[in-house]
Amino acid sequence: MLRKLSVLAAAVGVLTVGVAGPALANGGALPAKEVHWSFEGPFGKFDQAQLQRGYKVYREVCSACHSMKLVAFRNLGDKGGPFYNEKYPNSNDNPWVKAIAKDYEVADIDGETGDAIKRPATSADHFPSPFANEAAARASNGGALPPDMSLLAKAREEGPAHIYSVVTGYKAPPAGLKVPTGGHYNQYFPGDLSSAWSGSHEHVPPGGFIAMAPPLKDGLVTFDDGTKSTLDQQAKDVSAFLMWAAEPKLEERKQTGFAVLIYLLLLSGLLYASYKTVWRNESH
Incomplete structure (x- = not known):
């Protein structure tokens, strides 16, 4: 867990090291990569297998730092969701949803003593935050606050393509670019690199500094359906899952x-x- 927390230092598209501002010349973030999504267009639908893989990436990687407090476990079994099954029109009865919920603990109050307790989650509960409060979240992430992922895909102008691009957009910084302590160069993250650039201000590198270290790598997650677990596949799947979470x-x-x-x-x-x-x- 500690290793995951050190890797996932901050938020996709939100946390920066330094101050973001207007880009100079050809600086600024690159446009999001073009990605084909199954849910595009007036007749597009979510790919359930992809949503299941994306959930697994979120569960095993992202949830170490990021909450998804606007999503209830039962939503996973709703029509169009990753674990929907027509045998269980009431998603609270879905055995996969129940099993997933029991894998989490949520804060509660003991009805007899009034003490704060932790109990296994039920399908009616919402995804819990990995931290007790904002102060604890910042303390565990070098001062950066990992954002809730419930609406992240809708909060970005370029949608899930933005998340995919940032997660796959880490590059070695070009010569002449001074990366601050705790920062990582990312071509698709918005920011103003002019103050950290020692070269010509007419050729400021695109992108910005992000506090989150590269969260994914080849083979980090094993997919149950046998899909090859490349960084690119993980990024696409979790981006699609977050789009579903934002608009189920x-x-x-x-x-x-x-x-x-x-x-x-x-x-x-x-x-x-x-x-x-x-x-x-x-x-x-």
Whole structure:
């Protein structure tokens, strides 16, 4: 656990070392990498196998520092979720959801003594924070505060592609760039590197400094479905999972929107036919 905490020092896309500001010349973060997602487009859907792999990356790596407090365990078994099964329309009855919840402990109060206790989570509980409070989180991460990941994919303009790009965007700093203690150079993380750059200000390197050390590497997580566990695969899967966490009703929203469009088209046709019928004998 201590090794994981030292690796996951901060937040994807939020924590910096130094002060971010306007980039000079060709500085600034690179645009997010182009990634094809199964949930793109009006008829896109989440890939359940990918969501399950992404959850495993979150559980074994990200959850050591990052909470997901807006997501309840039962949501994992909702329709469109990573562990949805039509046999269990009520996700609280889903055995996979129950098993996952029991792997966590949540804070509670003893009803008899009033003492603070820890108990195994149930499907009704939300994902707990790995730290008791903000001060403890900062103390364990060199002063940086790992953000909650519930809405991270929606909070970034480039969505899950931003998360994927940052996680895979660590590079050796170019000669002439002084990286501060505790910082890591990342081409896809926004920032102003001009003060740390000893070269021409017309050629400031893209990117910024991020406090989080590279969190993923080849083979770090073993996928149950046999998918090869490369850094790229882990990054894509956890980014897709975080997109689901941020918008778990995405598929239902698309289906509703499509139904509404069909209704509006039919209504428009009926209105036009009515108009032609009512005014057919009138001159215009």
